[in-house]
Amino acid sequence: AQRVTQPEKLLSVFKGAPVELKCNYSYSGSPELFWYVQYSRQRLQLLLRHISRESIKGFTADLNKGETSFHLKKPFAQEEDSAMYYCALTGQGGSEKLVFGKGTKLTVNP
């Protein structure tokens, strides 16, 4: 069964502190993993995908197949990072349906 688990519904940190949003997945095969972000009153948008191995807005995420995890990290959080973050997976090819986690609401306090 395909499943994405984000154990933290809410996460609050202070500006400048490191932040890690956890994501674990269950998938029989080799999935593609994504992080999507939804800022207040804005559309859901792609933040990162594991195959690109890129850093966007200071965020990185490494796929750990042994632990079936895809945690999102940023060394120094900014207030503008406050948003809802969704981890998601799809089968390889990128055009199959996304399975979303329930999301983590990140609040970065001044």
Added chain:
Amino acid sequence: DAMVIQNPRYQVTQFGKPVTLSCSQTLNHNVMYWYQQKSSQAPKLLFHYYDKDFNNEADTPDNFQSRRPNTSFCFLDIRSPGLGDAAMYLCATSGGWGQHFGDGTRLSIL
């Protein structure tokens, strides 16, 4: 430049009165999706089109239908909306490298 456009942004309908939500895309992607997102929840896939092939999720109520007359447009029809159908409806497209979302249509039921 909006690439996935949803109209209207806000839709109010009466209990039981049919309503249609529309989505258009300028990306020429072959896959289009409709999601339902209720407050503080992850998007839930209702159905998707791969070109003209319609794929319904097993738990999508029969009350929800979709049409895709051409590559650019996709419609969500709710035949007899109930109070539980009040939600944000998201349209997304995919060309193989992650999904692109529209701003959504917020549906209210009176």
